[in-house]
Amino acid sequence: MTHATPSLSLIVPAYNEEANIAETVRQIAAEAARLVPGFEIVIVDDGSRDGTCAAALEIGKTIPLRLLRFSRNFGKEQAIMAGLNAARGDAVVILDADLQEPISYLEPMLKHRAEGYDMVYAVRANRADEGIAKRLFTRVFYKFINYGGETSIPEDARDFRLMDRKVVNALCALPENNRFMKGLYSWVGFRSIAVPIKLAPRKGGSSKFGFRSLLRHGLTGMTSFTNWPLRVWTGIGFGIAVLSILYGFWIFLRTLFFGVDVPGWSTLTVAVFLLGGVQLISVGVLGEYLARVFAEVKGRPGYIIAEEIETTSEGK
Ligand code: UDP
Ligand code: MG
Secondary structure: OOOOOOOEEEEEEEOOOOOOHHHHHHHHHHHHHHHOOOEEEEEEEOOOOOOHHHHHHHHHOOOOOEEEEEOOOOOHHHHHHHHHHHOOOOEEEEOOOOOOOOHHHHHHHHHHHHOOOOEEEEEEOOOOOOOHHHHHHHHHHHHHHHOOOOOOOOOOEEEEEEEEHHHHHHHHHOOOOOOOHHHHHHHHOOOEEEEEEOOOOOOOOOOOOOHHHHHHHHHHHHHHHOOHHHHHHHHHHHHHHHHHHHHHHHHHHHHHHHOOOOOOHHHHHHHHHHHHHHHHHHHHHHHHHHHHHHHHHHOOOOOOEEEEEEOOOOOO
């Protein structure tokens, strides 16, 4: 049953999840009805090209829900933001549409909230299901992003979390459009606690995050939450300059005492290629940050909602 001001909003970002969405809604509704007096289910259809919307509307005939349809695929981060902006609950839960995050963890999350925590987030107990390369990549990424940063982003945290209204308001008030939610959750602060969860295998369909989209996502995260890759070039440049001066001095002395021998063309070639490479890397890093600044300066909205539907159960 949906109230005018529900105590809990459950946000489900969904992209091509026709195989899962009905079951997800059913499970969420059953568990939420058991645990809280009032709730709403907000499904954000992130530009799905399959029957996700139709399946949601169908289940919506028996279980009231709100459906936000994006005009195209804007990505999970934006789908989460749209859900947060639309949510009316005193607390908000975000969870995936693929039933990987068991809804049974809602109960311990609510318990933590009752203890006074403003944010209760799920961390995966282990990554045994992932390949060694992905695990290594993730480890290195979090080392990089947390290096010298003001916020520390927990490595295995999920988007699956319960947040108090004040956390949601803080997130919605942030002006940036290219969002790296996992960083922002940490950045806003508040009393937080982790709940270890065991992920279930994806129910139907396939994962939307391949290597390339993860890489793009990672770059957004890096450029949002670090400055050190920009600064490190000052140090590198300084180091190379000092070494060059010392080397020049050495050549000067050597020429003075031993005369000119056959010029070292190999040294020259190596120096040219190495410095060319180093310079290109530094320009590339600059470019990444500049691209982000450019995207923000354009001020385009993060997402566009094409349609907003609120279903009511039939005969009520
Ligand atoms: N998702 C989305 N927009 C996208 C990609 C994914 O809303 O562009 C949703 C997807 O429907 C699912 C959640 O984000 O509910 C997590 O996606 P997925 O299960 O593919 O990621 P994985 O679990 O493999 O990391
Ligand atoms: Mg998944």
